[in-house]
Amino acid sequence: MINVKKWVGILALLVVFIFTGSAFTRPFLSGKAAVMPVYGTSPAEGSLAGGSPGNANGPSYRESDMMHGESGIPGRKPALLHRETGKVPDSVLSKRHFLEVYKVLMSPRCMNCHPSGDAPLQGEDSHIHTMGVQRGLDGRGLYALKCTNCHQPQNTPGLHMPPGNPKWKLPPSYMKMVFQGKTPRQLAAQLLDKTQNGGKNKAQLIDHVTHDMLVASGWNPGEGRALPPLTHKEFARQFKLWLDKGGYLPD
Ligand code: HEC
Numbered sequence: 001m002i003n004v005k006k007w008v009g010i011l012a013l014l015v016v017f018i019f020t021g022s023a024f025t026r027p028f029l030s031g032k033a034a035v036m037p038v039y040g041t042s043p044a045e046g047s048l049a050g051g052s053p054g055n056a057n058g059p060s061y062r063e064s065d066m067m068h069g070e071s072g073i074p075g076r077k078p079a080l081l082h083r084e085t086g087k088v089p090d091s092v093l094s095k096r097h098f099l100e101v102y103k104v105l106m107s108p109r110c111m112n113c114h115p116s117g118d119a120p121l122q123g124e125d126s127h128i129h130t131m132g133v134q135r136g137l138d139g140r141g142l143y144a145l146k147c148t149n150c151h152q153p154q155n156t157p158g159l160h161m162p163p164g165n166p167k168w169k170l171p172p173s174y175m176k177m178v179f180q181g182k183t184p185r186q187l188a189a190q191l192l193d194k195t196q197n198g199g200k201n202k203a204q205l206i207d208h209v210t211h212d213m214l215v216a217s218g219w220n221p222g223e224g225r226a227l228p229p230l231t232h233k234e235f236a237r238q239f240k241l242w243l244d245k246g247g248y249l250p251d
């Protein structure tokens with residue numbers, strides 16, 4: 001005997017499964033490489049924010065995300081986060097972050113040590129260093145005129161006195177790391193080029209702008225000198241976001 005009730009039940013279940021099945025199975029089938037609709041400011045937060053498999057209501061937006069965006073740029077909606085790394089290439093955002101970075105790189109506190117010529121620059125107007133100071137092969141000065149004759153391990157107090165740092169020097173003449181006169185596109189390309197940046201990969205570049213002593217000295221420039229336009233922390237954050245979003249070159 002065929003049990004009609006039983007078969008009707010099974011059929012009904014099948015119909016329900018076919019209609020909803022794709023929603024249940026898609027997250028599992030798409031596997032590791034899937035970009036989940038996860039919204040958040042970090043991978044860890046993101047995966048709590050509604051990206052679990054089978055979340056029928058879709059991604060959940062949090063107010064903080066709507067206001068600041070994952071990018072930290074006001075008015076920009078949160079971008080999709082890659083489930084594994086939290087890094088999704090986004091050329092528009094990436095370029096925009098570099099333009100923030102560029103403002104700092106071109107400020108006198110950085111550019112004065114990244115000149116296009118073979119003499120350091122000085123002052124808010126980035127005029128050529130007085131007293132005929134030259135780069136020299138290793139960036140520490142030419143002949144007897146060494147940087148550390150005048151630039152001490154710390155700032156010398158007083159207006160127009162030499163700023164100081166234990167590492168004070170220019171990049172060497174075989175790798176000048178020129179910022180002066182570069183467009184955003186040219187400078188971004190140079191920073192990413194291992195033959196021009198001291199062999200640094202992306203992680204090492206981020207580490208350099210976050211922890212290097214000479215970079216940090218830009219925010220402790222000595223009396224009477226203006227600070228770069230962003231804080232050091234914000235600069236390092238924008239630099240990292242530029243690379244995390246793909247390290248795109250501005251147009
Ligand atoms: C003879 C002394 C002397 C030597 C040598 C010297 N400097 Fe200076 N440097 C100074 C003085 C003084 C100032 C401050 C000038 C001022 O503020 O008007 C200065 C300022 C600077 C500035 C400007 C800092 C800023 O934030 O604007 C840079 C950059 C600089 N020196 C780099 C170097 C480098 C690199 C070398 C070696 C290649 C070097 N200097 C060698 C005396 C010297």
Ligand code: HEC
Pocket residue numbers: 104105109110111113114139167168169170171172177190191196197198208209212214215216217218219228
């Ligand atoms: C006293 C001179 C001096 C100052 C001031 C200075 N730099 Fe540099 N910078 C160097 C030297 C020397 C190197 C290369 C050696 C090294 O890696 O430490 C370098 C390397 C770099 C690099 C490595 C990659 C590349 O391609 O250029 C970056 C990025 C950088 N500096 C950023 C900055 C920023 C940002 C500031 C300002 C906040 C700054 N620097 C201020 C001397 C300076």
